[in-house]
Amino acid sequence: MAIRPIVTAPDPRLREISKPVDRVDDELRALMDDMLETMYDAPGIGLAAIQVGVPVRVIVMDLAGEDEEPLPRFFVNPEILDPSEDMSIYEEGCLSVPDFFDEVERPAQCRIKFLDYDGKEQILDAKGMLATCIQHEMDHLEGVLFIDHLSRLKRERVLKKLKKEQRLAAAE
Ligand code: NI
Numbered sequence: 001m002a003i004r005p006i007v008t009a010p011d012p013r014l015r016e017i018s019k020p021v022d023r024v025d026d027e028l029r030a031l032m033d034d035m036l037e038t039m040y041d042a043p044g045i046g047l048a049a050i051q052v053g054v055p056v057r058v059i060v061m062d063l064a065g066e067d068e069e070p071l072p073r074f075f076v077n078p079e080i081l082d083p084s085e086d087m088s089i090y091e092e093g094c095l096s097v098p099d100f101f102d103e104v105e106r107p108a109q110c111r112i113k114f115l116d117y118d119g120k121e122q123i124l125d126a127k128g129m130l131a132t133c134i135q136h137e138m139d140h141l142e143g144v145l146f147i148d149h150l151s152r153l154k155r156e157r158v159l160k161k162l163k164k165e166q167r168l169a170a171a172e
Pocket of ligand 1: 093094095140
């Protein structure tokens with residue numbers, strides 16, 4: 001396993017549409033292992049493959065609390081089914097948009113169809129944080145960031161700040 005560098009906004013790779021995975025093999029599992037280690041190291045609760053620069057439809061996640069056992073989850077080729085009409089609002093953040101958090105409204109519940117770590121098809125009913133987190137990560141597969149759900153003013157402000165920080169870091 002290895003920690004991979006995380007791609008941060010406004011890197012254009014984050015706008016790519018990720019491709020479906022043909023099959024879940026050892027090579028893909030190695031990517032998922034690296035993604036999980038990278039996410040834990042950051043630390044974060046969810047990561048899409050494009051965030052380490054690989055444009056495939058793979059997501060890793062762990063929503064276990066600090067004093068709980070780790071509960072890694074792997075989603076390959078995930079699809080969202082039956083999003084609820086009732087919505088919920090959570091404060092979101094993203095490893096690709098460092099040090100910025102804001103509230104986003106999304107369907108409160110949904111069903112997710114996906115392949116697991118072993119390539120087996122699974123269906124999961126999600127609500128609460130899990131529903132929000134999977135929808136946030138699914139957005140990454142379509143080249144969408146959570147800041148795209150905010151006003152243009154807020155989005156431009158955070159992107160400008162990130163660009164400036166990256167310029168400063170590069171000049172060091
Ligand atoms: Ni994110």
